[in-house]
Amino acid sequence: MHEHAHDPILVIASLAVALMAGFTGLTLTRGAAGLPVPQRKAVVAMSAIVLGGGVWSMHFVAMLGLRLPVPFYYDALTTMISALTAILIVGLGLMLMHFGARSPRRILVAGVLVGVGIPAMHYIGMSGMRMAIPVYTVAGIAVAVAISIALSVAAFWLAYAGRDLRNILSGTLGFGIAVFAVHFVAMAGTSFVPDPGARGGGPGLDNATLAFGVTLAAFLISAAFIMTGVTFNEAAAVAGAGPVAAPVPSPEPPGVAEAPPPPSEADPAYRIPYEREGRIRFVGIEDVAAIRAEGHYTVLYFGDSKALCPWSISESARRLPGGDMIRTHRSYIVNRRHVSGFERKKDTGVVFFEDVPAIAKAPVSRARLNAVRDHLGL
Structure with missing residues (x-):
């Protein structure tokens, strides 16, 4: 042995x-x-x-x-x-x-x-x-x-x-x-x-x-x-930056059943975090033209910039309020305020951005085509 x-x-x-x-x-x-x-x-x-x-x-x-x-x-x-x-x-x-x-x-x-x-x-x-x-x-x-x-x-x-x-x-x-x-x-x-x-x-x-x-x-x-x-x-x-604070609703007067006021554009709950130079920063939702899936994270497109966001595409869809943001594809969310054009391609489509140098277009999947057209008023 x-x-x-x-x-x-x-x-x-x-x-x-x-x-x-x-x-x-x-x-x-x-x-x-x-x-x-x-x-x-x-x-x-x-x-x-x-x-x-x-x-x-x-x-x-x-x-x-x-x-x-x-x-x-x-x-x-x-x-x-x-x-x-x-x-x-x-x-x-x-x-x-x-x-x-x-x-x-x-x-x-x-x-x-x-x-x-x-x-x-x-x-x-x-x-x-x-x-x-x-x-x-x-x-x-x-x-x-x-x-x-x-x-x-x-x-x-x-x-x-x-x-x-x-x-x-x-x-x-x-x-x-x-x-x-x-x-x-x-x-x-x-x-x-x-x-x-x-x-x-x-x-x-x-x-x-x-x-x-x-x-x-x-x-x-x-x-x-x-x-x-x-x-x-x-x-x-x-x-380490901590969670984004949710808005605290003001108490309603007794006996009044009013709809809650629309969210303020300055409200932190409607800003999106991104990372740049080792620091977490925020961009207002109204400035973001598109969000694209990137593994477990996403890429934000705003102005002539693109930046890494710590949210996944699913988390982004869940966190963001309705209104201007819509899911056009499993990998894309777009802001209709920045959409400058739409093109139908058989059973899919494409949306275009003219005022956003960071991104020119985003795909629209077949499953979401009708919803996107309705959202754009087409």
Whole structure:
């Protein structure tokens, strides 16, 4: 039986990979429930690749640090299957969270799925080892699976009990600890014995080749982590600015049932926040010509400027008062005060803006064509 140990630097690196993958995947899916179904599918798929790929990358970064007295390598096909297993099972868990009503039962089921998927990926990946055969005990596998399920359910509960910035950070920590702990708990219950020769007929991956692939995967996760970190920082700045105050109605005289007065254009409730130069600013709703969806955020067009707004397109449609603003497309809201023209294109349309240098036109979808025409008085 071979004695084995781990390189402490690569152990720390594996934890960093798990944490970055968790943060990136959970940040990508924030606000996904409000996206159109095709866009939501794409977001969930990207998050599954990042989270599942993070499970796989964490495992093999740690395995690169495994020290055995004999050289060993991995079967390429088995290694690829282990990665796909992690991505598919994590994807199933995310689908439960983002398609259908979210409930404690769904959080539990998703956590259990991922809790089974993490050790499944681990043991499939370990089965690809050649020249040194991993040997497990039933008790060791049972402990690893039980810990994985418990920690994964906790991670999903932390991440999805709410979807604010604190939940993302808590879920990131939970996910990273779950993946990291399961790997090393499983390794503690694993022994290695000599293999007289390479088993299986598939192509082999030595540590140098594997290191190349794992480094590339870790680089991509790091790049995605940095990009999502930028948007997370912007969202945190918005949250730190505090909620926009709602108008306080003045009390009515007794016995008088008058309609409430129209909102003042200076009322903060009818200004829209946007970010510029690291500061949250506001623009009056009457100045905004159009709002376009941009991932979990939106882009505002006003005058010759365009700026990033922290609201999603669905949140914008919900927050903005009726009147001049109308949804022309799943990705666009326009202000009819700035619309200078309309063109019918078979069963869709286009609205035009002549006084807004930042945007020339916006599409009108078939489903919203009649409503937009009525809104424009056509």
